[in-house]
Amino acid sequence: MSTVKPGLGYTEEHEWAEAGSGSVKIGITDFAQNQLGDIVFVEFPQIGQAVEAGQPMGSIESVKTVSELYSPVTGTVTKVNEALLDSPELVNSDPYGEGWIAEVEVDGDAGEIVKKLLSADQYEAFSK
Numbered sequence: 001m002s003t004v005k006p007g008l009g010y011t012e013e014h015e016w017a018e019a020g021s022g023s024v025k026i027g028i029t030d031f032a033q034n035q036l037g038d039i040v041f042v043e044f045p046q047i048g049q050a051v052e053a054g055q056p057m058g059s060i061e062s063v064k065t066v067s068e069l070y071s072p073v074t075g076t077v078t079k080v081n082e083a084l085l086d087s088p089e090l091v092n093s094d095p096y097g098e099g100w101i102a103e104v105e106v107d108g109d110a111g112e113i114v115k116k117l118l119s120a121d122q123y124e125a126f127s128k
Contacts, residue, residue: 012126018114025100042084075105
């Protein structure tokens with residue numbers, strides 16, 4: 001059974017979003033990493049890159065396949081998780097913590113933007 005962390009926003013493409021102060025941290029869900037299998041490489045968006053909600057911003061390669069990484073929000077990439085360059089398996093072992101992928105600065109209230117995504121309960125029902 002996959003873990004769904006309360007308090008985050010979720011997408012139907014299996015990304016999660018966590019509101020910070022003016023920015024949103026992004027990763028893939030436990031369900032997604034389970035489906036992909038062992039993650040071997042993460043292609044990040046570029047720092048400074050503009051991203052649009054629902055559009056590809058990178059990819060995740062596993063032993064099974066390569067999957068697009070979609071941005072759940074619109075904004076500008078301010079950080080990427082460089083720890084994944086040497087340890088992409090962190091996405092598997094800790095998808096909601098050390099396995100985060102990117103941080104995006106948003107225009108507006110990050111909390112309100114994340115609230116417009118699927119709630120944990122909605123995502124859990126969707127992913128069944």
